[in-house]
Amino acid sequence: MRVTVLGAGLAGLSAAVELAGRGVDTVVMEKESCSGGLASTVRRDDFCYDLGPHRFHTLNPELLSFIEDLPGINLLELERVSRIRLLDRYFSYPLSMGNVLSTMPLRQGASMMFSYIGEKVRGLVAKREQDSFEGWVLSRFGRGLYNLYLAPYNRKLWGMEPSALSADWASQRITVPSLGGLVRETLFPSREKVRSLVSSFHYPEGGIGEIAGALEKKLASLGGRVLHSTEPSEIKKTESGWKITHQAGEFFCSSIVNTIPVPDYVALLGELLPPEVHRASRNLKFRALVFLSVLLDRNVPHKDHWIYTSEDRYLFNRLSITRNFHSEIPSQVVFEFSCQPGDTIWNMTGEELLASTVPGAEHLGLFSAHAVKGFDLSRVSHAYPVYDLSYRESASVVLDALDGVEGSVTCGRQGLFRYNNMDHSIEMGLIAAKEVAGEATVREHFSWNENTWADG
Incomplete structure (x- = not known):
């Protein structure tokens, strides 16, 4: 039995580790040159930053043990500090x-x-x-x-x-x-800090991407592998399973675990799915993000892990401060810009984004222009599933149809079009592997009520 996992994010890698641990011949295809997806740490020259602020927290002790037991992982426990900047004042977050x-x-x-x-x-x-x-x-x-x-x-x-x-x-x-x-x-505001599900969190030394890196090492130790810079162009059903065509040739397997954006997966399956499913799939949209990491010659005085900004004076909608996650990471402030591929923000150069950002950073008391040593830019086209008024109906049509495709399982934020957290993605991957074995199903395992995903 051979299983191909599409996408080397946390869901895909977790599924691959579970499958390989069961003795299944497992291969992961990832179009990027590194693993992790949105839970990646960018390392270029003097830069080391996550794609936005990430925290790992779970109420599932088995899931926590699964991560802690990965090779080379050292989880720090941090008290969350995040605020909203509004009207020249700071407000608590969650609001x-x-x-x-x-x-x-x-x-x-x-x-x-x-x-x-x-x-x-x-x-x-x-x-x-x-x-x-x-x-x-x-x-x-x-x-x-x-x-x-x-x-x-x-x-x-x-x-x-x-x-x-x-x-x-x-x-x-x-x-x-x-x-x-x-x-x-x-x-009568309480002076005591009320602990909640997200008042503290775990963070791996070296950056959030260490989790994906450790999962990949674990997979390799079990005989599995990740094919980076490999993107499928077509998927066809065969008598014994699947034929996946990619830029380097063809690949055959008995089952697929999908974690790439579900509209892309539907398009790859082509005529295997009826026209109404393709129409519904095209209605599912994602929001893109641009990340600008600004390298500084000094530490930032704020203790926040991240800060939200809603006012028009700031082009960015959120920022994170790297050294407040781990003191050994170079001093950077990472700004996030919500956008769509091809729009004005998406097409701005790093110099243009930096010029638009420095005045806001100065107003927030983060840093001044002369403290900037350099900048780095990253773009993610499929960051957040967009919950418009028709998304639920469209997602149901697509996911119900995919449930009927034998030898195929879809999971993860992009694969299920669900705004879930890191722990959910990892657990989804583990359950997806069990679904391949006929022991469980991802969509039945998780309760899709409004409280399941609420974490502030």
């Missing part, structure tokens, strides 16, 4: 309505509180629609917080109006306060 009200100037805070209470009263008479991000948020927080932060940030992140986003994005990422709890938190 807390009580923190917003207590940090705001009294007049603005009171206005926001009345907006919140007014929305609760309004809901007793006529409930808002709950299908869109806008309706979901307004009904739970009021227009004050929505207009101040939640709408501008998500408009910037997704490049579309919040009214066109599915409520699923809100329900999976935002914690809703009770009115009583909100009043208590506002009037």
Whole structure:
């Protein structure tokens, strides 16, 4: 039995390790020159930075042991520090309505509180629609917080109006306060730090990409291999399994585990799937990211791991500070820009992005222009699945059809079109390997309710 895994991200590598550990001849195809996907660490010249801030946390002790037992992994445990910059003030993240009200100037805070209470009263008479991000948020927080932060940030992140986003994005990422709890938190804020699922996290020495590197080493020790810079151009069903055509020739296997973007996988399968599945697949969109790492000649005074910015004065929507993850990593600030391939931000040069970023960095007190030693640029075309109002229907059509393809399993953020976390991706890969063996199924193993993925 030979299994081909498409994509060497965390889901794909985890599936490959589990399969190889069962004695299965396992090969991973990865179009990039290195493994890890979005959970990669870029190492070029003097630069060493993750593609955005990553943290590993899980409530599953077996999954934690799986990572800790990988060769060469040394996990640090860090207390998470992340904030939102707004109105020249810092607010806690995950966003807390009580923190917003207590940090705001009294007049603005009171206005926001009345907006919140007014929305609760309004809901007793006529409930808002709950299908869109806008309706979901307004009904739970009021227009004050929505207009101040939640709408501008998500408009910037997704490049579309919040009214066109599915409520699923809100329900999976935002914690809703009770009115009583909100009043208590506002009037009598606790001095103790409340621990939550994400108040602390694990981070590997050397960068988040060390996890993918360790998975690849484990795979090699089990007899598996990764073919980098290898991209399939066609996949055909054969009597005994599959024929995968790529730039260097043909590859035959009995089963496929897919973790590449599901629209790309559907296109590769071609006529094996009916036209309506291809149409639905083309409706599934991804948001791209550009990363600008700025190398500095000094440390950044802020202790944050990452900071969110919603205001138009900042072209970037988030930044991370490398040395706050691991002190041995060179001092850099990594800025993230949400965009689409081919748009203005995507096509900007590093010099142009740096020129647009330095004034914002100076305003935030991060660094000044003369502290910059250099910069590095990375682009990711398929970063976030876009939860528009039609995504659920389109995804169901595609995934239901793929469930019916014998010898094929799809998983991971891109493969399932699901905004999941690192631990979910790893666990999905392990379950996908069991699905190949007929022991479980990925979509049945995970509960697709709104709380499964909510981590703040």
